[in-house]
Amino acid sequence: MNRSASKFTMVGLMVSGILFAGTACASNQSGADSAAGPAGDVAPSSSPGPEVDPLTSVTTIVVRPEALELMDESGSLVASLTYEDPLAAMLGALSVVVGEEPATASYEGGLERPAGQTYSWAGLTLTDYLPPEGKFLGESDYSLDFTAGQVGDGVAITTESGSTVGDDMDAVADELGLSVNRDFASAGHLFFLIEVGPELTTPAGDNIEYPNAWAVHVSSTSGSGVINNIGAPVNLSHWVS
Template identity: 55%
Template sequence: MRRSFGRPFVVGVLVIGIVLAGAACASEQTPRPAVDVTASPAPAPRGDPLTTVTTIIVRAEALDLADAAGSVVKSLPYDLPPEKVVDALSVVIGGEPSITPFAAGLEAPAGVTYSWTGLRLTDFLPTVGNFPGYSDFQLDVTRGVIGDGVGIETAAGKTVGHEIIGVAKGLGLSVDVMFVSVGYAFVLVDVGPELATPAGENVTYPNAWAVRASSDSASGVIDHISAPVNLSHWVS
């Protein structure tokens, strides 16, 4: 006599078979390696390129900051906001300047000086319509080397301490002695393009921004380099 199995029995057998098959498959799977969640280190910050500057070149239209290879790291046009120039020079020189405000006079507007040993930046605050011969700021150099060994020179490589007559002759110029009676002889060692703004009354000099090297005598050594200056507004 054949035994007959009911429907519930068949379903139960199928369920048990599926469960056993799933367990076998799970036991055969290769375990996944643990994920490394350690964060990669952030790249080291790059150094400020201004710290590579070894020479400040004073030109008629800008300051060029050059490295030891002679490549210009950054150029600072004279129409930049003075505070940006001060910030850049502070990095190059390796120190903050001393700051001194001053009142206006008969021949100069009020302003603020930012001074390092051997270099002064004067931020002029001219009133509208007055003192047209003044730029937003002016640099005055009194040493050939400043900060931690940073050289400062003109585009022709001339600097404080060079004989003014030799510098003038090398550029095919002569020393201007118009003001030598008051201990002031000078030569314009670099002159920029003619300006679109009106010239001053002194037609002896170009209506252009320039770099002036000066001495306390016509045969002395350069003791100041100043830029930018527009001598067409000088009263002779």
């Protein structure tokens, strides 16, 4: 082989390689500069939007013996509001779910009911009980009464079994194998406990007909025989008829 020719050939290849590499680098740099845009341009960063309260996704309130279960459209639990939660926390959560603040009013107590304060939305009333010291020991700190099948902007109200305001009282009781209390039927008042929670460790009341437990109470007071009130929590072992 001719060593001189080989030498020049090798030099030529090296020069060609250097020129090709330089051209490629220039091309890549040009592409990068083009992608980056004119000097000084910076792509705007997206700022985070305002946080959305999960409670605004609630579409159903399920009334249970020990808590309200707030569900979204998919049937997932958004939050559980126990009746032992502070009053302010319960009111705040319900105001978000319903979409407005409640109207408030005070009332005087009597022999069968302690004095208290009511917080009302259309179809829903929360009663905060203010009993005298040592009286009405079987009452919860507050209770809720639902008198419509929906509250706020279409938030459905239901019991664990799926019953709601407007359902036929006897049909619901028959389906669940329960008995309707007709002691006050002559006055147009029918009721039964649609769901009962676990037995309490606190002293029971004198009414042995009912368990010493928090429960969900449904009633019909219109004479029509349909449920027009769903209330919780109640402990009817302390109820004296």
